[in-house]
Every structure is written in structure tokens, then in C-alpha cells.
Amino acid sequence: MCTGPVEEFLDLGRQPLSDAFVAPGEDPSREYFFRLALGRCAACCMTQLIEVPPAERMFHQTYPYRSSSSAVMREHFARTAERLLARRRDPFVVEIGSNDGVLLGAVAARGVRHLGVDPSGDAAADAAARGVRVRVDFFTERIARDVRAEHGPADVVFSANTISHDPNVNSILRGVAALLAPGGEFVFEDPYLGSVLANTAFDQIIDEHVLFFSVRSVVAMVRRAGLELVDVERLPVHGGQIRFTAAHRGTRPVSPAVAELLAEEDDQELHDSARLAEFAARTRDRRRDLVVLLRRLRDGGARVVAYGATAKSATVANYCGLGPDLVSAVIDATPTKQGRLTPGTHIPVEPPEAFGPGKADYALMFAWNHAEEIMAKERAYSESGGRWVFYVPEVHVV
DSSP states (O other), X not given: OOOSOEEEEEEEEEEEOTTXXXXXXXXXXXXXXXXXXXXXXXXXXXXEESSOOOHHHHSSTTOOOOGGGSHHHHHHHHHHHHHHHHTOSSOEEEEESOTTOTTHHXXXXXXXXXXXXXXXXXXXXXXXXXXXXXXXXXXXHHHHHHHHHHHOOEEXXXXXXXXXXXXXXXXXXXXXXXXXXXXXXXXXXXXXHHHHHHTTOGGGOOSXXXXXXXXXXXXXXXXXXXXXXXXXXXXXXXXXXXXXXXXETTSSOOOHHHHXXXXXXXXXXXXXXHHHHHHHHXXXXXXXXXXXXXXXXXXXXXXXXXXXXXXXXXXHHHHHTOOTTTOOOEEOOOTTTTTSBOTTTOOBEEOGGGOSTTTOSEEEETTGGGHHHHHHHTXXXXXXXOEEEEOSSSOEEO
């Protein structure tokens, strides 16, 4: 990040680590909390967390998230792998934050040279089971130079939902610049600030999302490492992301899409203080509306559960004060989360078998970015009269 002054515009209060689920018998008083607040750099327009928890507390040996848990994301990464390999013959592909190898597994299946770099040993073990080579480490400039010395330059460096997670982004980008072959490309996908604001998706603000990218802020960010933003593409996944493509400066023509999206950001006043203040006000309105609805349902005798013990559900639950008195359980298919309590609010996490017709009157859709997939899977619940509660883009019941 640059050294410009950061102006705070949203405070989501005292929050736990979003993936720090409380195990049975564990002392909840030992939970780590921090202030979750968002600000904008007046110099480079980067939207960012004011206080950043230590990376080793968030990304560690037992980090629970698995990219392949969603069928939609498995298909997305399969298509992405095909695209990355389509224009290149015998490339070397490096992925930053390779997780369980859902993308590199497709690369490995084609016999293409590759390497994942990820700090979670458990996720790396899952990737290895797919035939993926992984180095268990945080990606830094030093690690990048080690990789180049051992394997040679990379034709493609890819990352999904990782670059926005690290405040040491300057070291990452210098490492990318050092690792890339002269004609190589750096492709990364992350949440888009424009989508967050448009959808009032305040739950995208979590401990792991240190940075929220706009095209303008990414242009400045990659330039500091000697790279140039050469293409942008909107993606429908995770509530609205951008796929950014960067290369060594002057080595590739810049797509007209970059200028077009920059102009759109200016037209929408995406970085204007008034626009950000409006987003903060709408966020407070969503909290009020959601709490009023859930209290009304509880007082009327309805049983409410939530669906998806996602990282962003921690933001919603803690910001809105949603405990077991309002939400009796959170349904999640991840075995390592089941039988535990949600961070901060201590709602029990139960398996999908605990959900279905007659087992809940309302389901709060924490995993709203996978709503279509979930509702298709749980069609019997809806057909039996079960209702779904959403809070993005506004509070409503379907």
C-alpha cells in the first residue's frame, strides 16, 4: 500500500477473526477481537481496513476454507484454468494462495509445470491429493526469487481472493514482477469495490479482506512494482468481482476495457467521500432492518436458523448482535466447522442433515453469493413452506 493518509468512513465495531470457530470445551474468553473499520486512501484511492489482524492468526495450518466446496466455484476455476493455458505452449504456472488445488488440479491434469504457494498446510495436503505441487509459505518477494531460481520464470502467475488479503501487497507485487517471464502475465480475481457499494454488501468487509480494489486503485498499486494493468473483466462470482490482468510495463497493449471501467468509476463517483458516507448509512439501515425482522419472527414463535457459516457471516452476526436467541443454529457442510460455535456470537454450527422441511421456519441466507446453488439443493425446504431471509441488497423474505 502507499503511504497516503487514510480517511475512515465505516466502523463495524468489535469483531472476532471470521474463521476462528470455537471448539467444544474451548474457553470463549480467549477469542481474539479487533476493530473492523474501513477507510479510503486520499492519495491512491485504495479502500482498506484501518486495523489489520496478524496474518498468521488468520492464515495458518488449519485454515478451514476450501475453494472446491462449491460446485459453482469448481466450474469457475475449471474454466479459468482452460483460459490461462489456451494461449501458451508448455507454460510454468504459479498460483498465489492455491488452497486445496481446485485450479492447479486442472493444470496438473494436463501435465503442465506448476507450483502453488499457500501458508495452510492442511489445504496444501488436500491439493497434493489432487496431484498439485505446493510450497507451504506466504508469498513474498524473497519466496518469489527462490521459486524463480529453482524453477525458472513463470509464464502465468494467478491468484483468486488472495491479493486483497495481505497488507504486504507491495512485497507480493515486487515478487510477481521478479518471477514473471518477460512476456508473462499476472492474473488475479478479487472483490470489486463498486459491487460492494452497489449491493450494500457490508458483510464482504471481514478480517481477511484487507483491501477493496477499484480499477483506479489497482492501476496505482501495480505501477509501484513496475507492472501495468492491461485488462479488466467483470466476474459474477462472490457477489461481483473483477479479474485484473497485469504485465511488465510496456510489454502488452492495454485493453480498452481498462479506460472504460475507469470512466465508469468516475461517473459513479466511486471514490467520493459522500458516496462512501452514503454506503455507511445504508449499512446501518440494513442492521436495523434485519434485527427488527428477526426479533419479530422470534417473538412470533418462529424458529430461525442461518445457512452458511461463511467468513462474512461473522461480520453480520457480530455487527448486528445475532446470537442463539435470534438464530438458533447455522447450517454448514464443512466438517471442520460442525459441532463448533460461530466466532464471537457462539451460535452452534450444525450439518445439513439438521436442516430441511419442518426443521426451521426461516433460514437467514449468510451464503447469499451461493443462494441459487443452495436453494436448488434445498428445494424441499422451500416447497414445504420454509422461507429465506436475505439482507443483500436489502432486507427481504422470499
